[in-house]
Amino acid sequence: MDTIKIKTPKERKVKGKVEINIQKCKGCELCLTACKENALKLSDSINIKGYRYMIANNDLCTGCVNCAIICPDAVISVFRTHPKKKPVDITPENIKDTIKSIVI
Amino acid sequence: MPTEELLLPETTVTASCGAECAIETYEEVYRKPATLVDVNMHYCPGCAHSLIHKLIMEVVEDMDIQEKTIGIAPVGCSVFAYDYMDIDMQEAAHGRAAAVATGVKRLMPDKYVFTYQGDGDLAAIGIGETIHAVNRGENILIVFVNNAVYGMTSGQMAPTTLNGMKTTTSPNGRSAELTGLPIKVAELMAQLGGAYFVTRQTISSPNAVRRTKKALLQAFQYQTLKKGTCFIEILSNCPSNWKMTPIESMKFIDEEMAKTFPLGDIKVPVTINTKTEGGIQ
Amino acid sequence: MEAKLMKGNEALAEAAIQAGCDAYFGYPITPQSEVLEYLAVEMPKHNRIVMQAESEVASINMVYGAAGAGFRAMTSSSSPGISLMAEGISYLAGAELPCLLVNVNRAGPGLGTIQPGQGDYFQATKGGGHGDYRMIVLAPASVQEMADHVFLGFDLADKYCNPVMILSDGAIGQMMEKVVFQPYIHNKVDKPWATVGKPASRNRNFITSLHIRPEDMEVQNQKLLDKYNLMRKQEVRYEEFQTEDAEYLFVAYGLSSRICQKAVDLAREKGIKVGLFRPISLFPFPYQRLEVLASQVKLMLSVELNTGQMVEDVQLAVKGKVPVEFYGRLGGMIPTPEEVLLHLEKLMQ
Incomplete structure (x- = not known):
């Protein structure tokens, strides 16, 4: 049986994450070769078009954009942490709004 | 407070609590250009047509010239380009895009006009129109997508098919004796007086895609100078008709196609101030 | 002017x-x-x-x-x-x-x-x-x-x-x-x-003649x-010359209509009641007017500089009510009015 090596996330200054529009993905795997962090792999299930689609392990993502740049179908959006951490004051009063502004 | 609102993805927020919390905020660094219509494209998995569509639309979005851009679609797989590019477009007869673009650009000299053509369209049936448009120095951009086969009609030999390459109409491999050697269109165009910027790029790796986008951006910017035709040949793939996986097809571009069609700039404007920010003066 | x-x-x-x-x-x-x-x-x-x-x-x-x-x-x-x-x-x-x-x-x-x-x-x-x-x-x-x-x-x-x-x-x-x-x-x-x-205010325009789905193509x-x-x-356009009392009718367009007009004059001098019908719009062809004239004349002669093309439309128009004949010169040769009239006179006999 094949064992899959899972990379443990390194301590990085910049972290990234990708969002994949799995219904439009055709599973061509070009992003897979473009990703140096091995953060992407093909799913076992299929999407509405019958393609296996890409899924991401965002813990490994650096937000380098390579996968999105080469994606022919423009299904990948990339997000990255701001290199400089902004200290944010969270108080019990503003916690809800602060988290919302970060997430959305 | 409903609990759902606090169910946040782990990777999104890293909060180290103390008197002051440091929070990592994510910003979007890449997304589909808004100028690319949000529909499923009909191209095969791994086909670079959609990738090149995306690049052109990124340039249109970056330069904010959607209102001023008119594209000419060819005959071939990319005949439906107007379904995906959110700009005004005309669909030309097979090979005639350069002539159609001439008609558009001559009447609207201040608009950005580009043609998007494949190798069957441009290098075979349309080579005459292309040569003359470039020779006249029409202020248009010609994007020439070279994947060495006729894609839409299912993989017949094209003028740019590599020597020895098997296609449905050269089942034993293209023979130079019978059908000549592949046409190096970019070099041909660079010979013409009206050509202003001629380059050959590819999309086989993320960095190659970045270079291609840069070339496209330059070419669009050059249009305002009205100094001649920009011609960008892009080595592309056709996984279905090459009978390769998309990944193999990208390797084939780098290892085989690039030997016949060397990458890089072939004709560049003489006076470029590369250090000037925001484009070329 | x-x-x-x-x-x-x-x-x-x-x-x-x-x-x-x-x-x-x-x-x-x-x-x-x-x-x-x-x-x-x-x-x-x-x-x-x-x-x-x-x-x-x-x-x-x-x-x-x-x-x-x-x-x-x-x-x-x-x-x-x-x-x-x-x-x-x-x-x-x-x-x-x-x-x-x-x-x-x-x-x-x-x-x-x-x-x-x-x-x-x-x-x-x-x-x-x-x-x-x-x-x-x-x-x-x-x-x-x-x-x-x-x-x-x-x-x-x-x-x-x-x-x-x-x-x-x-x-x-x-x-x-x-x-x-x-x-x-x-x-x-x-x-x-x-x-x-x-512009942002409208959807994109595209000019195309491609409708790949047969359902769409049929609609188009x-x-x-x-x-x-x-x-x-x-948009049917035509011109008539001396057709009011015509017994015989030339049908011709362009250059050959000019020749036929002269031939009508020659015929009238001889006392033959000939008229000229000149289609100005070749598409749409004036079928209906020709059909009306068919009930009036004895014979129609289509005069053309070819081997007989418009004559087929004239035949379609008259629906067999009168004989439709053809006279043409070929290869860039141009008939004289006398020549055209002579051909008509032969047909009249």
Whole structure:
């Protein structure tokens, strides 16, 4: 049986994450070769078009954009942490709004 | 407070609590250009047509010239380009895009006009129109997508098919004796007086895609100078008709196609101030 | 209005300028090169576009581009050149783009000769390119009409969003006659479909003749058919000469109608009651009027500079009510009025 090596996330200054529009993905795997962090792999299930689609392990993502740049179908959006951490004051009063502004 | 609102993805927020919390905020660094219509494209998995569509639309979005851009679609797989590019477009007869673009650009000299053509369209049936448009120095951009086969009609030999390459109409491999050697269109165009910027790029790796986008951006910017035709040949793939996986097809571009069609700039404007920010003066 | 003495081709070119033609794309071919030559001098004076393309194939596609961008565009050529344009004309008709085409017909087939002919009747009226399309075809018979039909042609093209062809011939194109340019007002039509760049406020425009789903193609074909039927209803044009009491009828267009008109005069001198029916619009063809005339005359003679093309439409029109005969000279030869009359007299016996 094949064992899959899972990379443990390194301590990085910049972290990234990708969002994949799995219904439009055709599973061509070009992003897979473009990703140096091995953060992407093909799913076992299929999407509405019958393609296996890409899924991401965002813990490994650096937000380098390579996968999105080469994606022919423009299904990948990339997000990255701001290199400089902004200290944010969270108080019990503003916690809800602060988290919302970060997430959305 | 409903609990759902606090169910946040782990990777999104890293909060180290103390008197002051440091929070990592994510910003979007890449997304589909808004100028690319949000529909499923009909191209095969791994086909670079959609990738090149995306690049052109990124340039249109970056330069904010959607209102001023008119594209000419060819005959071939990319005949439906107007379904995906959110700009005004005309669909030309097979090979005639350069002539159609001439008609558009001559009447609207201040608009950005580009043609998007494949190798069957441009290098075979349309080579005459292309040569003359470039020779006249029409202020248009010609994007020439070279994947060495006729894609839409299912993989017949094209003028740019590599020597020895098997296609449905050269089942034993293209023979130079019978059908000549592949046409190096970019070099041909660079010979013409009206050509202003001629380059050959590819999309086989993320960095190659970045270079291609840069070339496209330059070419669009050059249009305002009205100094001649920009011609960008892009080595592309056709996984279905090459009978390769998309990944193999990208390797084939780098290892085989690039030997016949060397990458890089072939004709560049003489006076470029590369250090000037925001484009070329 | 001041009358000018002009060549047919030049009158046509001058009319194009007065009609507000924004762009002309052409390629030299005898006997119509004067159009390109005249416009090459005059168009730049009006800040219009004139271009000598590398081929007829390129020029018709430049017209496609310009028309698609919403401009008044035209091209002209002669028979072999029109064959080269056939592909482009089909695309223009398919994409419903208005433009004006001029065919200064010479005799053929193949390279043929540079003398006048009417062998392109079928090509013009039955659709010379591939697919199911029609275009309005106007047949001028004088230098005056060479000019008039330009104004009319551009207006009809805009009205129906369809190519319009002026089917002239080498003689009308080359002859010099007086011409009066009536003042023309270019009522610009709104072209919301034109590809001029997409503002945020509207959806993108695209010009195409591709409808890959048969369901869509059928809808488009039906739309075209409705348009062609509307043309058939509204755009029939013809001229009659001494038909009121005619017992015999010449049917002829363009140059041959000029000859027949003279033959009518000769016949009348002899006491033979002959009239002339001249279709001005070859598509739509005046079938109905001819059918009415069929109940009045004993015989119709279609006189053409070909081996018999319009005669088929005349036969269709009269539905067998009267005999329809044909007389034609070929290869660029032009019949004399006496010759035509003699042929009629033979048929009368």
